[in-house]
Amino acid sequence: MYVLHIANKNYSSWSLRPWVLLSELAIPFQEQLLPFGEGSNWAAFRAFSPTGRVPCLRDGDTVVWDSMAIAEYLAERHPGVWPADAAARAWARCATAEMHCGFAALRQHCSMNCGIRVRLHDMPAALQADIARIDELWSEGLARFGGPFLAGNAFTAVDAFYAPVAFRIQTYGLAMSPQAAAYVTRLLGLPSMRDWLTAALGETWRDLAHEEEARHAGTWLEDLRHG
Incomplete structure (x- = not known):
């Protein structure tokens, strides 16, 4: 079974892309989530990703570490990743x-x-x-x-x-x-x-860098997160 390494669902847009593709096409996979930590995440993410970034897909001994490459890898093995026309x-x-x-x-x-x-x-x-x-x-x-x-x-x-x-x-x-x-x-x-979204709202982790980016962008009207 594929193993998809991702980070916080609240913040990680790149993680969402292969996750939602696998989910909507009903391709079985195992999710491995490692949240962003304080400072650099490179060393922790290097344990499974050559670039120290997410997403990263593992298929046995094969490692695919870019979202576009993951889509193409899946397209070679499963119908429906790209349109037939x-x-x-x-x-x-x-x-x-x-x-x-x-x-x-x-x-x-x-x-x-x-x-x-x-x-x-x-x-x-x-x-x-x-x-x-x-x-x-x-x-x-x-x-x-x-x-x-x-x-x-x-x-x-x-x-x-x-x-x-x-x-x-x-x-x-x-x-x-x-x-x-x-x-x-x-x-x-x-x-x-x-x-x-349900999982993102339930996360208790807060990454200060991402939080500051959102605070710098504008006035917070609502925080729907449960943690």
Whole structure:
């Protein structure tokens, strides 16, 4: 069975991507969660990940230590990771790669913190541009391939890679077009996303770096976490 190493569900957007992909496609796996610690996590995470980062997938003696590589590794072994239609598959791979390496302003100003609600202090131009591009991309995929998911009627890797954005939109109250907002609601309503959020709200760990990022971003309106 696959073993997926992840970090705190409240904060770790990269961990969410393969976790939700495996969960939605009903691919069996064992979760190993190691929370972020004070200061550097590199040494602790190096026990299972060559880069000292999460996520990291282990399949027997095979180690896959990048979220995109994990998606491709799974695609070689399981149907449904990418769309069957060639045009949809090409678009999905491009959109996934754009998420994997882009949207720096969104990451900087709206770090993932599932359990809080924040009103941003301001909306820098770079953040506005990232949100507009995501809205454009989502609207294109939904219109071109018919929905209800980005590349057609089934959840695939491209949806998994944008799943953390749905949590960010919820946390920071980011305005989206009606079609993009409906897609956010759809993602947040998935069983795996609800399970992830429930676990995130129940976590008692607090990582000061992530907490400070969220406090710097805006005014906290609500903290829904139970710990």
